[in-house]
Amino acid sequence: MILGVISDSHDNIKNLEKVLNQISKFNVDVLIHLGDFISPFMLKFLAEYAKNKKIYAIYGNNDGDKLYLKREADLYKIQIEEQPLILNFDGYSIFLFHGFGDSEKTLSIAYSLAKSKVYSSIIFGHIHKPYLNYVNGILLLSPGEVAGIFNKPSFAIINVPSFSGKIFYIE
Amino acid sequence: MKIILGNLVQFFKYLLKYEEEKTGVLIGENKDNVIYVKIAMPVENILKSKVEFLANPYDMVIAHLLAENYGLNVVSLYHTHPSGLPIPSLKDIEGMKLWPIPWIIISKIGIKGWILKDGVTEEVILA
Numbered sequence: 001m002i003l004g005v006i007s008d009s010h011d012n013i014k015n016l017e018k019v020l021n022q023i024s025k026f027n028v029d030v031l032i033h034l035g036d037f038i039s040p041f042m043l044k045f046l047a048e049y050a051k052n053k054k055i056y057a058i059y060g061n062n063d064g065d066k067l068y069l070k071r072e073a074d075l076y077k078i079q080i081e082e083q084p085l086i087l088n089f090d091g092y093s094i095f096l097f098h099g100f101g102d103s104e105k106t107l108s109i110a111y112s113l114a115k116s117k118v119y120s121s122i123i124f125g126h127i128h129k130p131y132l133n134y135v136n137g138i139l140l141l142s143p144g145e146v147a148g149i150f151n152k153p154s155f156a157i158i159n160v161p162s163f164s165g166k167i168f169y170i171e
Numbered sequence: 172m173k174i175i176l177g178n179l180v181q182f183f184k185y186l187l188k189y190e191e192e193k194t195g196v197l198i199g200e201n202k203d204n205v206i207y208v209k210i211a212m213p214v215e216n217i218l219k220s221k222v223e224f225l226a227n228p229y230d231m232v233i234a235h236l237l238a239e240n241y242g243l244n245v246v247s248l249y250h251t252h253p254s255g256l257p258i259p260s261l262k263d264i265e266g267m268k269l270w271p272i273p274w275i276i277i278s279k280i281g282i283k284g285w286i287l288k289d290g291v292t293e294e295v296i297l298a
Contacts, residue, residue: 061239084232095228100235109235112269113228118217 001089002026005156007034007098007125008060009042010147016042018170019146019155020049026157028053034125034143035060035083035098040072047076058083060098060125086119089160095119099126107131114138121163130154130167139163173296174206174247174273174284182211183277186251192216192224194250196231197275198238206246206273212237216250223262224250247284249275257283259292267292 004023009016023031031050035058037043046055057073057080059066073080084097095113099106106126114122114135121139129151130144144154144167153170176183179197186193198210212234215227226248238245248270250263257278259267267274267287273295275284284295 083236084229086229097232100239109232113231115269116225116228118225118228 001030001160002028003089003094003158003160004028004031005034005123005141005143005158006032006146007143008036008128008145008147008149009033009038010036010062010145010149011038011042012147012153013042013045015146015148015153015170016045019153020045022168022170023155023157024049028157030089031055032087032096032123033057034096034123036062036125037069038062040065040068043069043072043076043078043080047078050076050078055079056085056087056096057081058085058096058098061100092120092161092163093118094121094123094160097122097124099124103127103129110140110142111135114140120161121158123158130156130169132156132165132167139165141165143167144169172204172206172273172286173298174275175208175298176282177208179208179211180282183249183251183275183282186277187253187279189251190253191219191221192251192253194224194226194248196226196234196245197247197249198234198241198243199246200243201246208246209241209243210237211249221253222255223260245272247273247275249277252276252278254279257281259285264292 055078128145131142133140143156158165195213197208199208214230216224257276273286
């Protein structure tokens with residue numbers, strides 16, 4: 001199973017389209033958005049890309065209009081939840097969360113979660129930069145940001161069950 | 172460092188009625204090395220053991236969310252030693268490296284607070 005993972009699109013439709021076009025080359029089975037859509041209209045673009053693919057999403061700290069986001073998500077059959085969200089694929093559980101406070105705090109929490117060895121992978125957003133590491137064999141990954149605010153737009157591809165992950169940048 | 176527990180002592184003593192180790196976090200604020208606790212949030216011990224605990228990661232994230240929602244922080248982690256001393260075990264010390272905040276250990280003998288500094292446990296004043 002191939003997972004496409006993105007985060008922090010912050011209303012940047014152009015970058016979202018670029019990223020989704022690149023992700024489409026990987027023939028992913030599932031698309032995951034780790035929050036900070038900002039405006040509900042962003043969900044429509046995800047849905048247009050997805051077509052027959054399942055999309056999971058979590059709210060970020062900047063997703064204020066949750067009621068409308070939820071309404072749009074339901075309309076386009078996107079599963080959007082509060083963080084954290086645990087997904088199970090082929091008997092492997094993946095822990096998704098957006099993040100808290102500053103990057104250091106988010107990374108520290110992600111690291112501690114990985115050390116607990118309860119989940120096969122810990123995936124998070126919020127820090128706006130790609131991060132890929134293995135802690136005791138547990139994949140710890142942030143796909144970076146779609147919006148390109150602080151860093152180049154990027155996304156991640158994860159293979160389940162090998163949990164090999166790779167970060168890709170968009171020019 | 173000092174942690175102001177107040178009536179939480181009664182809550183901690185109540186947790187000792189359980190044979191398995193109970194755990195949770197304290198949410199509050201740290202002002203000039205004095206920790207003021209606002210919320211005590213129990214967290215599941217997923218090991219359900221009498222002699223060790225592993226805080227449910229899901230609950231830990233919820234605790235941080237709760238803290239953030241109130242403009243506070245997770246300021247301490249507590250757990251019980253139902254049949255032991257209120258001092259950190261070797262496993263506790265490993266855990267203190269992961270969650271580098273003061274740890275409160277509750278036992279029938281007493282309640283003590285600890286923090287890891289340069290790999291060494293130091294007692295924290297509980298008031």
